Amino acid sequence: MDACNQALTEIPLPDIDAIYVANFSSSFGNQCHLPSLLASKLGIHKEITRVESACASGGLALKEATVALRSGLYNNILVVGVEKMTGVPSRDINGIIARAAAPDEITHGTTFPGLYALMAKRHFFEYGTTEEHLAKIAVKNHENALNNPNAQFHKKISVDEVLASTYIASPLKKYDCSPVSDGAAAIVLSSQKNAQKYTDSPIKLIGIGHDVGSIELYTRKDITRMPAVINAAKSAFDMANVTATDIDVAELHDCFTITELIEMEDIGFCDKGKGKQLIDDGATEIDGSIPVNPSGGLKAKGHPLGATGVSQVVEIVKQLQSEAKERQVPAADVGLCCNVGGSGGTAIVSIFSR
Amino acid sequence: MDACNQALTEIPLPDIDAIYVANFSSSFGNQCHLPSLLASKLGIHKEITRVESACASGGLALKEATVALRSGLYNNILVVGVEKMTGVPSRDINGIIARAAAPDEITHGTTFPGLYALMAKRHFFEYGTTEEHLAKIAVKNHENALNNPNAQFHKKISVDEVLASTYIASPLKKYDCSPVSDGAAAIVLSSQKNAQKYTDSPIKLIGIGHDVGSIELYTRKDITRMPAVINAAKSAFDMANVTATDIDVAELHDCFTITELIEMEDIGFCDKGKGKQLIDDGATEIDGSIPVNPSGGLKAKGHPLGATGVSQVVEIVKQLQSEAKERQVPAADVGLCCNVGGSGGTAIVSIFSR
Numbered sequence A, B: 001m002d003a004c005n006q007a008l009t010e011i012p013l014p015d016i017d018a019i020y021v022a023n024f025s026s027s028f029g030n031q032c033h034l035p036s037l038l039a040s041k042l043g044i045h046k047e048i049t050r051v052e053s054a055c056a057s058g059g060l061a062l063k064e065a066t067v068a069l070r071s072g073l074y075n076n077i078l079v080v081g082v083e084k085m086t087g088v089p090s091r092d093i094n095g096i097i098a099r100a101a102a103p104d105e106i107t108h109g110t111t112f113p114g115l116y117a118l119m120a121k122r123h124f125f126e127y128g129t130t131e132e133h134l135a136k137i138a139v140k141n142h143e144n145a146l147n148n149p150n151a152q153f154h155k156k157i158s159v160d161e162v163l164a165s166t167y168i169a170s171p172l173k174k175y176d177c178s179p180v181s182d183g184a185a186a187i188v189l190s191s192q193k194n195a196q197k198y199t200d201s202p203i204k205l206i207g208i209g210h211d212v213g214s215i216e217l218y219t220r221k222d223i224t225r226m227p228a229v230i231n232a233a234k235s236a237f238d239m240a241n242v243t244a245t246d247i248d249v250a251e252l253h254d255c256f257t258i259t260e261l262i263e264m265e266d267i268g269f270c271d272k273g274k275g276k277q278l279i280d281d282g283a284t285e286i287d288g289s290i291p292v293n294p295s296g297g298l299k300a301k302g303h304p305l306g307a308t309g310v311s312q313v314v315e316i317v318k319q320l321q322s323e324a325k326e327r328q329v330p331a332a333d334v335g336l337c338c339n340v341g342g343s344g345g346t347a348i349v350s351i352f353s354r
Helices: A002-007 A034-042 A057-070 A090-100 A103-107 A112-127 A131-145 A159-164 A227-240 A257-267 A275-281 A297-301 A305-320 B002-007 B034-042 B057-070 B090-100 B103-107 B112-127 B131-145 B159-164 B227-240 B257-267 B275-281 B297-301 B305-320
Strands: A018-022 A047-052 A076-084 A167-169 A182-190 A204-212 A249-251 A334-341 A346-353 B018-022 B047-052 B076-084 B167-169 B182-190 B204-212 B249-251 B334-341 B346-353
Touching: A002 A076, A002 A182, A018 A034, A018 A057, A018 A305, A034 A047, A034 B204, A047 A057, A047 B057, A047 B204, A057 A076, A057 A182, A057 A204, A057 A305, A057 A334, A057 A346, A057 B047, A057 B057, A076 A305, A090 A103, A090 A112, A112 A167, A112 A257, A131 A159, A131 A257, A131 A275, A131 A297, A182 A305, A204 A227, A204 B034, A204 B047, A227 A257, A227 A334, A227 A346, A249 A305, A257 A275, A257 A334, A297 A305, A305 A334, A305 A346, B002 B076, B002 B182, B018 B034, B018 B057, B018 B305, B034 B047, B047 B057, B057 B076, B057 B182, B057 B204, B057 B305, B057 B334, B057 B346, B076 B305, B090 B103, B090 B112, B112 B167, B112 B257, B131 B159, B131 B257, B131 B275, B131 B297, B182 B305, B204 B227, B227 B257, B227 B334, B227 B346, B249 B305, B257 B275, B257 B334, B297 B305, B305 B334, B305 B346
Parallel strands: A018 A047, A018 A076, A249 A334, B018 B047, B018 B076, B249 B334
Antiparallel strands: A047 B047, A076 A182, A204 A346, A334 A346, B076 B182, B204 B346, B334 B346
């Protein structure tokens, strides 16, 4: 409710025509039918739709809201993402999350740290990326989260600490993994004409791409790439009529540190295999040439699965509004979000401008 | 896959621009992320979205596809509903379904037969409806299913047998309840201009209404009505520019026999409390004035939760195409589907014409 209320400070609830709510799994909270639960909590009757595509559910809600606005049937749409992951015994959490993988991957006992560890191993083999490169991503995201009051962790960590942390699935260690989180995020999306009623400086959604491909890692030709991310980014760039070099700030889906690295390459911030150089150069730090995850990312801001894709948009909007305070990226005119589901089966890439 | 392939006999898969997949709970099959699983099974990369709003998920997928078509971004959209309920021990099934109710209803041990039993009790008290009226609904739907090769039950039953069956939640007995089902259904929705490429006689979706209200039964002023159904029906009738008297055939959401009765009244096939007269008159039988559930309904065709709303559309389309064979309703020009989620928290009403 807090997230909804914060999103509705400028637009009153009666002006909202439809709501999209993103949530990954009813098994955490023993609750499906979130549209009706939300109607109860808000005391309303409206068109409310839950969408799910694993950890990309939040981005998917944004995309469906965009399509709905394009239909001309609605003026203002509330987009909410939510997940409460701590309601079940911690031993059950990995099993519930693993439902975003393929049935045979699940049957054989795979968990997501394992799947992304395979991607990391191959990336190391092909391109010479190392555990230290990944550690630097974790250190940066924890550093950024120090300035985000909504982050789950406010804890500075060092490369040595990351490297010394327990292996979860080699080469990924505890500090390479995003945490178990409870959280929610909400935004309002309005048609351009309508947005002017509520604000003089709306942030514009100028491009969005959505692609879904194979759920199994083992069916992909090259597991150092996520084809859905490549396709979604291309669609978003085409719609926005900008290129990767135009992006001033990005929120990428760092469920694991390797995921942030692969996205940097798949989106085109650098060539394939060259992500490690951006990391070594500090390019993805807040004062670098392409700041990534100024919010602290999934790693340190937290990863409440269904909320994450919406939360990324909240951060980019704050950055483009120059309201990100101590974590503000200088001269942020164009921002990008990349939200990924499963081991890259689903991707939504969105691009915003002032 | 069978349902998808049957839907794609006239339109090849490459012509499909987007897919909406409806599914209620990942807990039955231990599987979320159905968009990516479907992409794997079909061997494609596409925009694929899962939607959920309890047992109205199938209708919701239809509605989202309609909105997406209205955006002008897509020409042909595949709408799939699917549920495999038999993957878990039968003792767990009611608990998983109960997640479509309110958290405090669940905590206090409510199950859906119990919630609908309360609605039935009140309906009996207010309007003099009896267990025999409800039994006649079950008998009719089982009779209709005899002529539906895709129905779960091909078993003629009598009013006496229904009345003698075990109480599940008084006054609802075993034969008042829809079964546990595995199933899938699929349709293709095309823009009017585009549909002409594939068929000379497309069935037109002329109206659709979607409303979501409170999840708890106890917050409703009158539990003999489902406000979301009333609102969704009004929206659908307004969009279609027809009234309840124009409907020649309807597929209503008879998760319990009382639900079919309440919907008949809430949609406006008769005044509130007069549903029992339509039943006594045989008006809802195949040769009656307003045939309801010629497919056999959820009661006898089966109720694979996420598939149901799509399956209703398949039946109405077949009826309007005059392809329903032995269960064909005479002179079926305009048909209606009503898909309900939870204890009436969500409703989608759609109207089709030749």
